[in-house]
Amino acid sequence: LFKLLSYENVPPSLKxxxxxxxxxxIQVSPLMKDTIWGYLEQYDLPVVVAPEVGNNTQxxxxxxxxxQFELNEIEARRExxxxxxxxxxxxxxxxxxxxxxxxxxRRFVGIFRFIYDQVFGPFLQRAYVDPCEKWQLVVACLHHFxxxxxxxxxxxxxxxxxxxxxxxxxxHQAGQLQLHLPVVELxxxx
Numbered sequence: 001l002f003k004l005l006s007y008e009n010v011p012p013s014l015k016x017x018x019x020x021x022x023x024x025x026i027q028v029s030p031l032m033k034d035t036i037w038g039y040l041e042q043y044d045l046p047v048v049v050a051p052e053v054g055n056n057t058q059x060x061x062x063x064x065x066x067x068q069f070e071l072n073e074i075e076a077r078r079e080x081x082x083x084x085x086x087x088x089x090x091x092x093x094x095x096x097x098x099x100x101x102x103x104x105x106r107r108f109v110g111i112f113r114f115i116y117d118q119v120f121g122p123f124l125q126r127a128y129v130d131p132c133e134k135w136q137l138v139v140a141c142l143h144h145f146x147x148x149x150x151x152x153x154x155x156x157x158x159x160x161x162x163x164x165x166x167x168x169x170x171x172h173q174a175g176q177l178q179l180h181l182p183v184v185e186l187x188x189x190x
Contacts, residue, residue, distance in 0.1 A: 002022070002040070002044060005018060012083035013080070015083040018086075020089070020090075022039075023093045030099070036094060072118070076126055079127045079129045080128075081133055088140040088143075091111055091144065092143050095108065095144075095151070098151075101151045101152075111144075112144070115145075116141075116145075119141055
């Protein structure tokens, strides 16, 4: 099932149905969940945006068929988002069954950034054939944010880190922005 997800010529509605079918297997066993995570990373569309290539005067974006492209170029043109909704629901189902949060959610940063920046951020500007789909997308995003927040427990180090960061130069801070945990990004919104 996973191998079909990376092909551009597979319709988003079929990709949505495939991901929904895959999600039903997550609760079978912890081994199955781990296998599905592996296949998701190996075969599904990547969520990391391609780096931009170019010099300071002219920047050219590299074209990559990833989740961002599928959302913004394929689903947005059709005004129908079954692939993105099912992707978020699949990731949410996987995170719900996850038991090891020793990395404090760092492994979810790429997925979180995609959902936060590309799906949730511009959802009001998108057109929807079915208004219910708009709210399915929002609910899936908010559920993801809630789950990411639940994986994080604030420690003394976090408080000290914020205090120390206020004393660091702006140049150094710009390099650190990429390393923020999803919970820090969500707290900025509140």
